[in-house]
Amino acid sequence: MDQPTIGILHPGSMGAAVAGCAATNATDVLWCETGRSSASLERADEFGLTSVATLAELLDRSDIVISLCPPAAAEDLARDIARHRFAGVYVEANAINPERVQRIAVLLEPDAIVVDGGVVGSPPVGGKTPTLYLSGPPDATVHIEALFAGTAVQTAVLGTEVGKASALKLAYASFQKTSRVLVALAVGVAREHGVDQELIEVASRRTDSYLSEPQYVVKAAARAWRWGPELEEAADALEAVGLPSEMLRAAASTVARWHGAKDDGELTLTDALDRLAQP
Incomplete structure (x- = not known):
């Protein structure tokens, strides 16, 4: 699988940028235009992705499929893939919990080889270098590492157990995203009492993260x-x-x-x- 063909489902802001990086070491990167928005079309054009007419064509031509979609849609999308009996490597890279990843693996195996993935960081544009954490069969994760070698997407393999990458992603997200909401609440109540600038001054004296x-x-x-x-x-x-x-x-x-x-x-x-x- 020196120069695999990649399928991306579906090119949102993260998915399109990740797919664009994958194009460096791939023969082609495919996406299915049917039913997608004009914004998706613009992103796909920006990152040089190749449009195909149907999901079936994308699956037939792809060696590796990367799923990066809204979390709620992950299992429905996997069911669509299962109906087509996709037989390549399926990277479940959505922000979903380990149990859902394991259910998806049951849906797709033994036809497909499922690799659990979790992207930590911002989309790989403008100098950003997110890490794609991976867990799953070694003969599959090695291909994903090769796919992103030399690109802005770094990779790290956590082991062979499907679910580990998603667990790390959600553990980090639980802190990172909740902490932002807490900032909004803290500044919000301080503002109501006219002490928001003083709150920011107090907080600026400590800049490291409790998570570390x-x-x-x-x-x-x-x-x-x-x-x-x-x-x-x-x-x-x-x-x-x-x-x-x-x-x-x-x-x-x-x-x-x-x-x-x-x-x-x-x-x-x-x-x-x-x-x-x-x-």
């Missing part, structure tokens, strides 16, 4: 007995100015699982995480 400091989870668990009520107070403050409070109330409910760890100086990270999983 998992040991801080231990401190959070030991302090949860007072963090919970504080989060409830913050939720009340949001409600008072018409902002949604559900996220902070959910956070308060989460830290309540650490109630028995009050000021426990012997707590380990493993203990803290176990208490979350098995309250």
Whole structure:
């Protein structure tokens, strides 16, 4: 599979840019124009993708198919692929949970070889270099690595178990995206009280990410007995100015699982995480 033919389903902003990178090491990159928007057509033209009339033609001609679509559509799309008995490598690269990826693998195998994928980062344009994490059969992941060699899409293989790449993607997304929503809530309530600039000044004194400091989870668990009520107070403050409070109330409910760890100086990270999983 030195110069494979690739099929991309469907070229959104991420899918089109990833497909454009794949074109570097592929004979051709195909997409199915039928039923797609004018915006999709423009993206496909921008990245030099080749239009085909039907999904069946795309599958018949493709050695590797990459699925990058809205998460809700991932399984329906896989069912369409299964009906055509696609027999190449299917990269399930959508932001879906590991159980859904495994269901898709059951749908498509044994006709297709399923590789789990998760893209972390922005679309590979303007100097951006996202990483496509992969997990699945080694004889298939090696072809995906070769497909993106020397391009703006970096690859990293996490192992042979389908679901690992999606787990990493969603674990990161759960923090990255929720943290942005929390910023909106924090700045929103501060603005209502005329202290939003002061909030930003306070926050600017710390620029690193809590996600890179998992040991801080231990401190959070030991302090949860007072963090919970504080989060409830913050939720009340949001409600008072018409902002949604559900996220902070959910956070308060989460830290309540650490109630028995009050000021426990012997707590380990493993203990803290176990208490979350098995309250």
